[in-house]
Amino acid sequence: MIEYDVHLHTEFSTDSEEKAETVIEKAIELGLKGICFTDHMDLYFPLECSKKSGGDFTFDLDGYFDKLDYLKRKYMGQIEILCGLEAGLRDEIDLREKCFNEYREMVTRYPFDFVIGSTHCLEDIDPYWEEYWYGRTAEEGLDRYFDAIAQNCTYYDCFDSLGHLDYLVRYVSADATIKSIKAKGLNNISGKNTEDVFSNPELLKRLYGREIYNPADFADRIDYILRKIIEKGSALEINTAGLKYGLGFAHPKREILLRYRELGGELITIGSDAHMAVHLAYDFNAACEMLKDLGFKYYFVYKDRKPAGYVL
Ligand SMILES: [Zn+2]
Numbered sequence: 049m050i051e052y053d054v055h056l057h058t059e060f061s062t063d064s065e066e067k068a069e070t071v072i073e074k075a076i077e078l079g080l081k082g083i084c085f086t087d088h089m090d091l092y093f094p095l096e097c098s099k100k101s102g103g104d105f106t107f108d109l110d111g112y113f114d115k116l117d118y119l120k121r122k123y124m125g126q127i128e129i130l131c132g133l134e135a136g137l138r139d140e141i142d143l144r145e146k147c148f149n150e151y152r153e154m155v156t157r158y159p160f161d162f163v164i165g166s167t168h169c170l171e172d173i174d175p176y177w178e179e180y181w182y183g184r185t186a187e188e189g190l191d192r193y194f195d196a197i198a199q200n201c202t203y204y205d206c207f208d209s210l211g212h213l214d215y216l217v218r219y220v221s222a223d224a225t226i227k228s229i230k231a232k233g234l235n236n237i238s239g240k241n242t243e244d245v246f247s248n249p250e251l252l253k254r255l256y257g258r259e260i261y262n263p264a265d266f267a268d269r270i271d272y273i274l275r276k277i278i279e280k281g282s283a284l285e286i287n288t289a290g291l292k293y294g295l296g297f298a299h300p301k302r303e304i305l306l307r308y309r310e311l312g313g314e315l316i317t318i319g320s321d322a323h324m325a326v327h328l329a330y331d332f333n334a335a336c337e338m339l340k341d342l343g344f345k346y347y348f349v350y351k352d353r354k355p356a357g358y359v360l
């Protein structure tokens with residue numbers, strides 16, 4: 049049973065309006081033992097994407113700690129409240145040294161329990177936006193994305209767990225999906241003729257992640273990433289937002305978790321990546337069963353940046 053949700057967002061994040069109190073009340077209602085707030089800190093978020101997103105994915109850390117200290121006192125004895133961060137790592141040459149130094153300074157200065165390292169942007173764009181995929185097949189766009197993660201895993205030492213490794217599969221554009229289907233020579237998808245699929249925008253939405261994505265297509269890069277985090281003693285995050293988005297799997301996909309285990313990986317953290325309280329601990333039972341099925345016995349919760357094991 050998973051009793052801690054350690055990846056979630058509140059109004060401190062540009063893309064969430066949820067009050068921290070609402071999240072805590074919901075967590076208590078769900079019977080969770082603890083939660084870790086991990087609001088977005090994406091230094092040097094691309095300007096154009098900030099405009100479209102309505103914010104730059106940074107926030108006032110003093111205000112954050114003040115608020116969470118107050119809430120820890122308010123809910124003492126009812127639930128354990130941990131204070132974390134989701135740090136957006138950047139591999140661009142002109143940014144990585146600045147990001148490295150600023151994140152290092154941040155995690156030294158503030159008493160975080162837990163830091164997730166995520167790759168949200170590369171090539172000065174958030175690949176959530178379609179422009180990233182122009183002129184690329186899904187595989188080309190994802191190759192480049194996994195390559196950025198590989199570089200970030202090698203370079204940065206500010207994080208405890210690698211966030212949502214393959215989440216980008218859910219944002220592959222329709223055009224890149226069509227290119228990928230053609231390159232693979234597929235004639236039908238889930239019993240439907242590909243021509244019918246191509247002309248149906250609804251079917252194309254998240255189709256790549258649901259039906260086409262195969263981690264084996266990226267095996268070299270994924271292996272490199274898994275080996276690197278194991279070598280560094282970092283954890284791998286299981287992020288159940290993939291289930292919420294209807295992909296049929298949590299991030300990363302089962303084959304990757306199996307490979308992680310084969311390579312000797314044991315440290316896993318689990319989060320819903322909820323941006324609304326209603327999504328807290330999303331499908332945790334399914335994630336728990338899958339992990340046990342793969343042979344994992346424990347999940348880990350970081351407190352004061354140190355992992356504590358809990359039985360699944
Ligand atoms: Zn993220």
Ligand SMILES: [Zn+2]
Binds near residue numbers: 055056057134321
């Ligand atoms: Zn997140």
